[in-house]
Amino acid sequence: MSDRVLLTDSLHARVGESTSYTAPEPLGRASIRYFSLAVGDLNPIYTDDEAARSAGLDGVVAPPTLITETNQYMTGSRDVDGYLGHSWHLDVPNSRLVRGGNTYEFAQYATPEDIITATWTIADMTERRTSKDVPMLVVTSQAVYTNQRAEIICTNTETLVYTSLGPAATPRAAGEA
Amino acid sequence: MSPLRTPDVGDQAPELIRTIELPDMIAYAGSTWDWHRLHYDHEYLAAKKLPAPVVDGQVFGAYLVEQLQDWLGPRAFVRRLEFRFKNLVFAGETVACRSIVTGVRESSGAVVLTLDCEVSVTGERARVAVGPASAEVRLAP
Numbered sequence A: 001m002s003d004r005v006l007l008t009d010s011l012h013a014r015v016g017e018s019t020s021y022t023a024p025e026p027l028g029r030a031s032i033r034y035f036s037l038a039v040g041d042l043n044p045i046y047t048d049d050e051a052a053r054s055a056g057l058d059g060v061v062a063p064p065t066l067i068t069e070t071n072q073y074m075t076g077s078r079d080v081d082g083y084l085g086h087s088w089h090l091d092v093p094n095s096r097l098v099r100g101g102n103t104y105e106f107a108q109y110a111t112p113e114d115i116i117t118a119t120w121t122i123a124d125m126t127e128r129r130t131s132k133d134v135p136m137l138v139v140t141s142q143a144v145y146t147n148q149r150a151e152i153i154c155t156n157t158e159t160l161v162y163t164s165l166g167p168a169a170t171p172r173a174a175g176e177a
Numbered sequence B: 001m002s003p004l005r006t007p008d009v010g011d012q013a014p015e016l017i018r019t020i021e022l023p024d025m026i027a028y029a030g031s032t033w034d035w036h037r038l039h040y041d042h043e044y045l046a047a048k049k050l051p052a053p054v055v056d057g058q059v060f061g062a063y064l065v066e067q068l069q070d071w072l073g074p075r076a077f078v079r080r081l082e083f084r085f086k087n088l089v090f091a092g093e094t095v096a097c098r099s100i101v102t103g104v105r106e107s108s109g110a111v112v113l114t115l116d117c118e119v120s121v122t123g124e125r126a127r128v129a130v131g132p133a134s135a136e137v138r139l140a141p
Helices: A029-039 A049-054 A064-068 B022-031 B042-047 B058-072
Strands: A018-022 A095-106 A117-129 A135-146 A152-164 B016-019 B076-085 B094-107 B110-121 B127-139
Touching (some): A029 A064, A029 B058, A064 A095, A064 A152, A064 B058, B016 B058, B058 B110, B058 B127
Antiparallel strands (some): A095 A152, A095 B076, B076 B127, B110 B127
């Protein structure tokens, strides 16, 4: 008999599930400049064609991590928390969600002309125990970002951790978006 | 400033220090279309027993890319970035990004660096925000 607390059969059946979002328009120079300013990264390859060409590029490019946010490819409405982006909407009762980490593999820069498609897949779900013996569900997802020529720009492996709300639950795990 | 030579194992990138104030967070939220209340809504945060708006952890990936590219110059391309979130960072806090070269090799005519990275909160409540973290950077010939 399984001693799993959080990883139900119905949750586990979702491993392999996949969904895609395609931006309705090219990434655009304004989007790139906005992100660069917001981050404070004034590298001229993001805003100045001449500087980009001097760096061996065809023209300005996007900061690598800009395209890894899926919100910008959505066309729906925000939820009650204000969130617009991709979610698996996993039903994990009596738990708290925190993002564990990301691994980005960049194949090339995205350009202003690129129309990005993000394809998310649930790669794995595993139940473990924290150091304080609290059950936690680790969900591993992978996003593949491609352009309009189906060329891969980036892959993003992300872990989400659902921790059971027991006596050992800590405030810092209160769900980072 | 970019190094004049290919870095060696043990070389460190100049620290990138950034104080993240609420307007910076709002700008980042807008630029990434991420309007989650966690990043600005004090009533929402109070209900979650969080002391202040939470910095979007994804921004630390952008800081690490900025640090490495500013150091290594225009021939650098960050191929891989891996990081774990250790602690939340709140509006008004200052973070320091540190990266140190752990490997140098050649691949297809280019130099490939591997680096260990970390993002830490400085000040009275000093703590690791992101770590362990690592990067791989290709330096074009």
